[in-house]
Amino acid sequence: MKPHKKRILFIAGILISFICSWLFVRKIEWTSLGMAFREARYIYIFPTIIILFVNYYLRAIRWEVLLSPVKKISIVNLFSVVVIGFMANNLLPARLGEVIRPAMIARKEKIKISTLFATIVMERIFDVLGIIVIASLLFYFLPSETDSQSIIHQLKKWSVIMAFFGICAITSMFLLSLYPEKAGAVFEKMLFVFPHNLRDTLVNLLHSFVSGLQIFDHKTKLIWVGILSLIIWFFNAASVYVLCYSFSIGLSFAGACFVIVCLALAVALPQAPGFIGVFHIATQKSLNVFDVSISSAQSFAILLWAISVIPVTIAGLLFLWREGMSLREISHYDEENIPE
Template sequence: MKTTLKVLAGIAVAAFFLWIAFKEVEFEQIIEASKSMSYGWILPFVGCILFAHLMRALRWKLLFTDKEKTPHSITLFTGVMVGYLSNIPFARLGEVTRPVYVAQQVGESNSKLIGTIVLERIIDVVSMLLLMTFVVVFMISSPDILSNLFGMDITDSSVLMSFGWSALKFLGIVALVIAVLYMALKALSKQGGVVEKGFQKFKEIVKTFVDGVLAVRELKNWPLFILYTILIWVAYICMTYIPFYMFDMVETFDLSFADALVITMVSAVGIIIPTPGGVGTYHLFVTKSLFLLFAVPETIGLAYGTITHASTLAVVIISTPILLAIDKYVVLKKGATNGN
C-alpha cells in the first residue's frame, strides 16, 4: 500500500509539471516543430548518454576497496543502467536497485554499496553546486531572469540563508529520529531474544553503510576519480548541446556550448524533484529556461525537451536488457574460468 501511494504521488507530481509545461502550447505545434529536426544527430546524442553512464560506472569502481569483491566494469555499468531503468516507473528507486544488483553479483553487503551511492550523490551535489555558482555568477546577467525561472531570487543572501537553515533543520530532525530509534532499540535489546538479535543486525547494517560512505578515505586514485567526474558533467552538457543542432538552434538562436552548460544546470534542478524518470519537471525547466534565457519559443523548447527526454528513456529501456545479457555471460565465463 505504501509503495502504491509513493508511485501515485510521483505520477501526480509528474502530471502536474507536464500540465504546466504543456498548458500554453498546442500539441500539434510540438509535432510540427519535431518534423524539421535533423535525425542525424541522434547517434552522437545516444553515444553521449552511454558514455556518461559508463564514466559513472568506472568512477563507482574506484570506491571498491576489497579487490576480491570489486565487480567487473560491465557489472557496474549494468548496475547503473538497471538503476536508471528502475527510476522510470518509480522515482528514486534506482538508488537502491543499482547497489542491490551489484551486491548480489559479487556477494557484497547491500548496505555497504548503498553507502557508496550516498557518497556518490554527495559528490554529485557538491560538483553541481560549484557549477551552478559559476553559472549564476559569470553566465547569467540579470537576477530577474533567475527570479522568473525559479520563482525566487536565488542571488538574495537572505533566501539562501533561509534555504540553508531549512536544510540544516531537516538534517537535524533526521539525525534526532535515528538517535532516538537507536537508543530505544538499545534499551529494548537488553531484554534479549528477538529484539537483541534485531538490534545487532541493525548495528551491523549501519556499520557497513557507514563503511560505504567512508570508502572515500581509502580512495587511492583521486586524479582519476576527479577526471571521471569531469567527464560525466562534460557528457551531460554534450547531451544538452548536441540536440541544439537537431533543432537548428545553434544557427537560429546563436546557442553555444556555454549556453548548454546553463541549460544543463537548470534542468538538473528539475531532475532533483522526484518524479518517475524526471517526467514533467525536466520538460518544464528546459522549456522555461530556453524561453527566458535565450528567447527560444516555448513550442520549440518543449519539442526539444520532449524529444531529448524520450530519447534518453529509450536508450535506457533498450540498452539495459542487452547489458544484463552481456553481464550474465561475463559472470558465467568468469565462474567457469575460476572453476578450472
C-alpha cells in the first residue's frame, strides 16, 4: 500500500473512531456503569476467551483447507499466524494483519504471495456469505416491536447489498478458476497501454492468484469451507451469548447472532487500530434493540471489547516472539518486495 493511501486511511479511521467514541462516551452514566461492573460475574470471562480462541483455531483449519490444493501446511503453524494477524489488526493501522498473514506464510513455506492472497480473498467472501446466511435466518427471530423496525430494515437492506456483492465475488472467483487462460488473455488485452515487461508481470501475478483458487476443483472441500465459515460465526455469537451472563442480560442466541452481524458490518469501516469506538457503539446500539439498559449495554460493550482485543494481542505478541520477529519488522511487510 502506498504511503499516502495508508495515511489517508489512517486519518479516516481515526476520525471515525473518534466520532464513535464520543457518541459512546457522551451517554455514559458513570455511577451506573461502575455499579454494573461491581455487580458483574467475571467467571464468564474464561469460557468466553476459550470460545474466542477456538474460533481462531477454526479459522486456521479453514485456511488449511483453502491452502491444501496448493500445499499442505501445519494447522498449528497457521493458527499462530492467524493470531499474529489479529494482533496486528489491533495494534497497526490499515488492517495490516491481512497483509502480514500471507506474507509470513509466503516467507516460511516458499509460496507465491499472490497465491496466498487468493485464499485470503476466499476467506473474506465466505465470511460475507456466512453473515448473509445468519442475517437472513435472523429475520424470523428478531423482535417486531416498533423501536427495532428501523434497525431491522437497515439490516435487511445491507444483507441484500452484501448478498449481491458476495454472489458476484464468488461467481468471479469461480470463473477465474474455470477459465484461467481466457481470463489471462482478456486481462492482457486490457493492459495493452502498459509496457511489455510490466504487462507480463501483471499477467503472471494473475495466474499466481488463480492458482490459489484451486479449492473450486474440490467440491467437498469447498462445502467444508462453507460449513466452517458458518461455525466460525456461530462461535462468535456464542462468545456474546456466554458473556451476557456476566451482566445478567437475558439475550437469546438469536439476539447474540444479531449483535455479531451488527459488529461485522461496523468493523468493516475504516477505523483506528483495535476497533476503538466503532466496536463499542455498534455493540451498545445492537443491544438496545432488545431493551437492554444503556448502562448494561455499555458495560457489556467495554468488557466484550477488552476480551476480544487484549488476550489475542498478548498471544499474538508471544507467537511473534517465538518466530524471532518484531512488531516493527512485520509492520513494513506491505512496503517490502516480497518474492512473488
